Amino acid sequence: MRFPDDVPVLTDSLVTLRAHTTADIGPAYETCQDPEMQRWTTIPVPYLQEHAVGYLTEQIPAGWADGSSYAWAIEYDGRYAGTVDLRDREGGVGEIGFAVSPWARGNGVMTRAVKLAVRHAFDQLGLQRVIWRAYVGNWGSRRVAWKAGFRSLVTLPQEGLQRGVRRDEWVASVTRDDELEPQGRWWPIPVVEGNGVRLRPLGPQDAERVMAACNDERTATWLAGLPSPYTLEDAHTFIEGRIAWAADGDGVSWAIADPETDELLGNISAFDLRGRIDPTVGEIGYWAHPDARGRGVMSAAVGLAVRHAFTPLDDGGLGRRRLVLYAAAPNAASAHVAEVNGFVRTGLQRAASPRRDGSYDDLISFDLLATEHPDYRKLLENVAE
Ligand SMILES: CC(C)(COP(=O)(O)OP(=O)(O)OC[C@H]1O[C@@H](n2cnc3c(N)ncnc32)[C@H](O)[C@@H]1OP(=O)(O)O)[C@@H](O)C(=O)NCCC(=O)NCCS
Known part of the structure; x- marks a missing residue:
């Protein structure tokens, strides 16, 4: 697929997924300064401007070109608000990764973006299963995965690798016939x-x-x-x-x-x-x-x-x-x-x-x-x- 022309635009009433542009480099760099981003993802630390330039202008277009990875910019409230990507694994299996800028968190943006990407993975890319992974303790990510219908969660000890260090990982998945809705209860703990x-x-x-x-x-x-x-x-x-x-x-x-x-x-x-x-x-x-x-x-x-x-x-x-x-x-x-x-x-x-x-x-x-x-x-x- 040619980048950016062939990147599909996916949207619901509030969130749009679209191709990244060079205007996103600054906000993406800013997002990656967030300690939560550094704690829960594999981005380089310290995160430099050149990392954002390389990711947005080289890695992302290359992923679309060779079909190994599809990354969208998340647009919310008229601004770049994060990135969601689908890595194409073998055998009809994709893996989702995501991050949202601190200013946009807690508004359901990520859940909407994940659902759009997963729906696209099943309906347009023909994938059978999408996998989500997060380091154990990343409750925000787990909550997003739960709300988007990921299920059968297991904990795999030392499965994750973050900057050379092994970490325990949660893994869950959703398949093409599954409803993208929460499975099982997540009890609120009221005061x-x-x-x-x-x-x-x-x-x-x-x-x-x-x-x-x-x-x-x-x-x-x-x-x-x-x-x-x-x-x-x-x-x-x-x-x-x-x-x-x-x-x-x-x-x-x-x-x-x-x-x-x-x-x-x-x-x-x-x-x-x-x-x-x-x-x-x-x-x-x-x-x-x-x-x-x-x-x-x-x-x-x-x-x-x-x-x-x-x-x-x-x-x-x-x-x-x-x-x-x-x-x-x-x-x-x-x-x-x-x-x-x-x-x-x-x-x-x-x-x-x-x-x-x-x-x-x-x-x-x-x-x-x-x-x-x-x-x-x-x-x-x-x-x-
Ligand atoms: C994880 C992340 C993507 C969530 O983004 P978001 O826009 O806040 O997601 P949503 O608003 O769609 O949903 C988040 C839900 O998690 C909840 N949540 C957030 N932090 C939480 C925590 N520590 N414990 C429990 N729930 C938490 C929110 O209350 C919200 O639930 P609600 O809608 O029922 O109120 C965002 O925090 C982020 O980018 N973190 C850094 C990068 C990262 O961890 N990426 C995922 C790697 S696997």
């Missing part, structure tokens, strides 16, 4: 405040207090699976893992925070939300930082989490019909938290809760039905309190 506590998403700022809480003797006793000693790295892994729960549809995990200082007081989760047999059930789990115990923080947090879990899906909740909760039999504080929130003891599983010393405690099972919640009718009718 919920009430009863003297705030539930909010966990973040890297919580790592120190997560580490302190999980090194505490009582936490370690009842959560025997935790690493010991529990390092700052463990805390960061925990936090990222809980963010991934939401993206995978598995669960919603909040930091319980002090409403005044926003400091982490504990962790509460509603999880196992993808139950194969019954996807209307969820489990509630929690731990508190030692300095937050004994003042009703966890009872308050469970109250908020339960309410969110029973709120219908259409109203932004988790749409649960039934919640379960487990506490080791000697863990009276945990059983108390369950019972003040209306959970009903349903049984005792014998020798089911492992201790660190190799012994086992009995495990009390609790459950709570949405119909038993005092605000059940209000939740259904979406009447604010």
Whole structure:
């Protein structure tokens, strides 16, 4: 194909993909100064003007000419706003790469551009499959891929190569008959405040207090699976893992925070939300930082989490019909938290809760039905309190 004459212009109501021009060199160079660009892509660092000139005036035209790669400039709001490219791999498989300028982010521009390019790949280029890859932790990119219908995500350890360094990579794909729409739930993690506590998403700022809480003797006793000693790295892994729960549809995990200082007081989760047999059930789990115990923080947090879990899906909740909760039999504080929130003891599983010393405690099972919640009718009718 001849560049730029044969480059197809693809457009929806807001975003246009078109051939790059020399006028894009300046804005493309600027975009590549962004630390996020350097962190998540393979562009040279430091990124010089000559890199932008070479990419736009040599590499991109050559890719169109020999059919190895098709790169479009993204135009949004009348300006160059980034680049999306499709590399033609063998066997009808293409690979998509993309970046958007910082000023244009968060407006759905990238999702629209990806959909336009993927549609073109299937309808005009005859590709069967398009693959997306991103370094693990690039949540913005993962979200774009999810919104554009990429699926069957896997993590491949050390699959990526960035400036000579191996990095773990997420890989997902979409095939020509797939709908370019999200597959599976990506649970929002709303900020919920009430009863003297705030539930909010966990973040890297919580790592120190997560580490302190999980090194505490009582936490370690009842959560025997935790690493010991529990390092700052463990805390960061925990936090990222809980963010991934939401993206995978598995669960919603909040930091319980002090409403005044926003400091982490504990962790509460509603999880196992993808139950194969019954996807209307969820489990509630929690731990508190030692300095937050004994003042009703966890009872308050469970109250908020339960309410969110029973709120219908259409109203932004988790749409649960039934919640379960487990506490080791000697863990009276945990059983108390369950019972003040209306959970009903349903049984005792014998020798089911492992201790660190190799012994086992009995495990009390609790459950709570949405119909038993005092605000059940209000939740259904979406009447604010
Ligand atoms: C990743 C990138 C392309 C996203 O561009 P964008 O224009 O913001 O994309 P969109 O607006 O279409 O969608 C982004 C979505 O991700 C969400 N998002 C962004 N950062 C996020 C984060 N750290 N965690 C969770 N979600 C995040 C946005 O809220 C938005 O979701 P929403 O539409 O539901 O609100 C852009 O940040 C970028 O260019 N980054 C640097 C280069 C890069 O990483 N390229 C991809 C390499 S694989």
